[in-house]
Amino acid sequence: MRRDIAIVGGGPAGLACSIEAASRGLSVVLLERRAFPCDKACGEGVMPEGLRVLEALGIRALLSPNDCAPFRGIRYEQEDGSWAEGSLPDGGGLGIRRVALSAAMVARAREEGVDLREQAFVKGFQRAPNSVLLDTSLGPIEASLLIAADGLASPLRRAAGREGRLGELVAMGSRRAAGAVGGGSIDFAPQVKGMEMPGYHPGAMRTMALGLAVAARGADHNRSGAYEADLSEETDRLEADPGKGALAKRSEDRAALMDSLILCKFLRGVFADLPAEAAALLGLVTGWPVDGAELEAVGERVVNLRRLYNLREGATRDEDTLPARFLEGGGGLGRERLAAMIAAYDSARGWSAEGVPTPGTLRRLGLDALAAGGNHPREASP
Template sequence: MQAIHGRALVVDCSTGTAEPFPIPPAVSAAVLGGAGLASWLLLRFAPPRVDAWAPENPFVLAAGPFIGTGLTTSSKLAIATTSPQTGFIGDSLTSSYLALVLRRTGFDALVVVGRAPRWSVLFVDDDQVRLLPAEHLLGRDPEETAATLRSELGRDIRVAAIGRAGERLVRYAAVVNDGRLAGRTGPGAVLGAKRIKAIAVRGTGRFPAVADPDGVHRAARQLATRSLGPETAKYRELGTVANLAFFSRLGVLPTRNFQAGSFPAAEALSGERLVTQHRADRQACAACTVGCEHHFRTSDGGPATTVRLEYETLFALGSLCGIEDPNVVLRAAALCDRYGMDAISAGGTIAWAMECVERGVPLPGSPDEWPRFGDGASLLRTLEAIGERRGPLGALLAEGSRRAAAIIGHGSETWAMHVKGLELPGYHPKRLRAMALGFAVTPRGACHNRTSAYEIDFSEDAPALAERIAQATARSEDRSALLDALPLCKFLRHCFDDFFVEAANLVRLVTGLSCDADELQRTGERIVTLKKLFNLRQGWTRSDDTLPSRLLGPNGIDPAELDRLIRAYYRVRGWAADGSIPPERLRDLGLESLLDSVSIGS
């Protein structure tokens, strides 16, 4: 297989030692790279039932074969670890120049185990590894940390760092590089538990050769042209913030902790209003022609703040918390970036606390400190308390909504809006049956990025039968998993006339593998199955595939219908009625031989 190095670098930060690890060719052919390789390496190196805080919990960075080929949007790294929020697989994706630099070290992946004896920077300098003292970086935000390390180690390095939230083990802390956050599921907290303030990488080697350089060059030009078409126009012009007002009109915008699906002040937070009154500039990720990244500036007369803003951050710190002032949302987003924490989980956890206050359920600390719906000052104050784990309220909310509700009680579990411990993203699924199914079954918890099932609900011919919804949801998951393995940005998915057919041609040009559309979809299914296998080994049960009780019943999804959808999904996947994976299904997918060196028991 071309376009890969065929090895990972395994670093034990307890001792500072590092060893190359050969990646079997069969593994590379079966899962390609990126999220697929990260999932396999996590299964390979994590002991069964590993705790997220344990030194033995691996932190995996993995590259895909498309990185460095010139294919647009391909500069992405996959992260996999045991999530401090869910206890299951924690996987995130981040666009960055770090992906390009890691590929030039001669490795396809980095696996970090152990716990450093002191706060350290893990410096990967081609094939050499050093642990450098990091005490002088503690308390600094990720951007400051990266700037300091570039001044100390050279301008040609790239850095992934954690902020104070990661240092203080906020369970939804992010890993930050090039201003981009890999935040969902809390990978920054895992690095904090390992006492790794940052990973710095210098790679000076060559990218691995592709199978057909001329063909890849032609394909890259064609894909770049298509990426500038009407399918991505709204992201270039407004960014993903364009979704907020539209979703509110449809009644699917989560508002006041999912108590409603429309926000009366949606127009004040609309993409059009933000672009008109607050836009600062537009940027693009590494190796990207789309340029969906929009930066916005406060205009409230206070200290100027400019921040990258996406729909999920806008909803989580805006409508979900009842906040109408875009300046407050921008300042809240900047705080999440500065502390290095996931805005969706931060907003979701604070919204849970706001509802506690609304319902008269006491929180720790002084009532003057408690956050309240629509109160921008209390939102900003609470974010700072979480990032610092300051006081009893900050410490409680740093645990996330599931754990916080279990501690507080008083029925507050009812309005803790999470799946498997991961707070819900910005889609109210009361009218979205496929989205509800996707939220319930996705391995990492409620997620819109591991399935685009909501597109099924928004289509004009949305299927009514459970079996068809399950089939469409599973295929959407397979496509998302494949995009994360190659990698390519999900915003490109509509730039293809037939995604699996055209992606198979790209895979052939880059890697030399001969595979058709059906086999490529099986690759996506293998990756989804690997993630599920990890969860099964961690103690997953059928009861984990569900939705918050608020979303079930007369004003939401009928519980019996959700159960029918989940059972249909298991059948489509070839799983047992209890959600377990029969050995014959592993054989059908060609996974059984890839798991010879992996313990898949509990």
């Protein structure tokens, strides 16, 4: 059976990940080579921030006061008698017996339905398309995602090529890597919403520039194929005019429709009128009486749902943008011109000036429950 997540290592990191992931409805298997509860050489002092996490994960309530000792601050003393000390914020920290912490986390993970496998050693793993296959002492285990929580030295992270500063950096993706490097390097990271740019230069194709800026998961040419409009007679690819809004919308809606029909994007150019012809094909295969207008609405609904999902997860309008190097300087699109195209896009979509689908738009698409305010921002995770 394939799991959403396989976690290797049942220390505090692995168990905390397992509890959080399972509480979000993901199927989780955790493999620990030792028997639970696990002990380990440790000073056993948990800082205020760590206590907040234990509270949020529902672990603190499972700890017996007999296994805990509060402390208000930390004092370092040297052999020559000199010392330094400081008090901790938020009521201080808590010393927790390591085995008691392990037992409480294991109990909490079981409550959430994590599949805990103890005395299970992971020997290695192999990548497969969209999954990872673990070689374990219990036999093979397949998962969509592997979390290597196998300790500080982590042979698994090393095997995945995340050893050393460069490997760690590259594995983060360019946005997070730029955050780690600092010094304004984010301006040179060619990414939108954390996804790296494809090979379509926004400076040479304004509809594509808009499509990449607003697309739900970042600079993804499989979600916006707006370069097609730029390369057609429909528009002047070098002009940042308001007409680009409707063109970018149409491209996104049609990409979503093709994904829903499970059609390869290379078929884009095959259709003269994608929704109408796709409706005819779908009708032949299924017998459903669908027409082009209905399929157009399917694509539009998908894009609106993606936007609502992002908003619920905390996305903001600021993220609908392009890297500074494509906006500023000679040949740059300019922030104001991008903002004007985004406003035209919002208007074509029936979204507010903040990029939020309006209740009227959601009702038009049959998303009445969400129009009534059923899309609340998720609480920040610990």
